[in-house]
Amino acid sequence: MEGGVTKDEIQITLEKKWRRNSCLSLVIAFFLIFGGLIVAAVIAHRSSDAGDENTGIGDLARIEQQIADSIGNIASNKTDDTPKTSPKKSSAPSAIDNSVNEEAEKEKLLNFFVELANKDDKDETWIGSIARWTKSSVSVGVGEGTVSDRQSMCINTYIDDFNSVSSNVKLFRDDTVDLGIPNIKIYYQDQATFAARSSGTSPYGYEEGGFNDDLSFKRAAVFLSDIIATLDESVECQVIRHEITHGIGFWGHSDIYFESIMSLPKTTYSFNTADKKVIEMLYNTGIPLGAKEAEVRSFFSANPF
Numbered sequence: 001m002e003g004g005v006t007k008d009e010i011q012i013t014l015e016k017k018w019r020r021n022s023c024l025s026l027v028i029a030f031f032l033i034f035g036g037l038i039v040a041a042v043i044a045h046r047s048s049d050a051g052d053e054n055t056g057i058g059d060l061a062r063i064e065q066q067i068a069d070s071i072g073n074i075a076s077n078k079t080d081d082t083p084k085t086s087p088k089k090s091s092a093p094s095a096i097d098n099s100v101n102e103e104a105e106k107e108k109l110l111n112f113f114v115e116l117a118n119k120d121d122k123d124e125t126w127i128g129s130i131a132r133w134t135k136s137s138v139s140v141g142v143g144e145g146t147v148s149d150r151q152s153m154c155i156n157t158y159i160d161d162f163n164s165v166s167s168n169v170k171l172f173r174d175d176t177v178d179l180g181i182p183n184i185k186i187y188y189q190d191q192a193t194f195a196a197r198s199s200g201t202s203p204y205g206y207e208e209g210g211f212n213d214d215l216s217f218k219r220a221a222v223f224l225s226d227i228i229a230t231l232d233e234s235v236e237c238q239v240i241r242h243e244i245t246h247g248i249g250f251w252g253h254s255d256i257y258f259e260s261i262m263s264l265p266k267t268t269y270s271f272n273t274a275d276k277k278v279i280e281m282l283y284n285t286g287i288p289l290g291a292k293e294a295e296v297r298s299f300f301s302a303n304p305f
């Protein structure tokens with residue numbers, strides 16, 4: 001029969017439908033059950049998270065909290081970074097600055113040393129070479145004339161300052177003139193005698209040295225005009241200290257350290273840190289006697305001071 005459907009066919013169709021329906025029912029039931037579980041889970045999740053049945057407010061609160069946390073993180077990152085980065089920013093460059101400054105300071109000190117120990121205005125063949133006292137005890141005393149108490153105290157203070165930095169060679173005060181001592185002999189002369197002796201080299205004082213072949217000191221003579229007694233007390237003392245410094249191996253002058261005792265004469269110079277440092281460099285480092293400027297520079301480059 002045309003278009004006719006048998007009972008079996010109807011049954012099959014129904015079964016199929018049912019199956020389909022049942023399948024559809026299963027799918028619907030599946031989605032209903034599963035979807036219900038998801039919804040229930042979401043609701044449970046939301047209520048537990050928000051602690052509030054009004055999940056909208058909970059969400060807003062959470063978002064605000066997240067924003068707040070983000071700001072907090074940014075803020076805390078900033079505060080965390082501040083101690084992490086700012087010391088780096090301040091300490092790293094300052095460490096570099098310090099080392100640059102340290103190098104510059106050493107170079108400055110070395111230049112100062114060279115100007116004092118390797119140079120002089122006098123045109124003498126031995127000038128320009130390192131020389132120093134090598135005996136362990138070197139006497140300093142007044143061999144001619146009579147110094148005042150304050151001048152005497154100034155000599156003693158210089159001896160103390162030298163001994164505070166020199167390790168192997170020590171100065172001591174001894175005014176005995178017998179047997180060629182003192183080693184550093186001070187001639188305190190009236191102005192006419194001094195002028196005749198100094199040939200106008202300086203109005204206040206000057207120094208002469210005598211050397212062994214290896215350029216160790218044999219003797220030193222410090223000449224002082226008694227005109228220094230008319231100077232301001234501090235200046236008077238600095239003249240004495242300046243001349244004795246010539247007598248330990250520094251013939252040059254330098255304004256590299258403006259206030260140095262070996263700077264060009266002024267009214268406010270002093271025996272300062274740099275003056276002590278160069279005594280250390282000359283007496284404690286083993287810088288070879290006779291060394292010229294180039295050798296001095298390479299020596300201190302190889303033997304950091």
Ligand SMILES: [Zn+2]
Nearest residue numbers: 242246252253
């Ligand atoms: Zn001088």
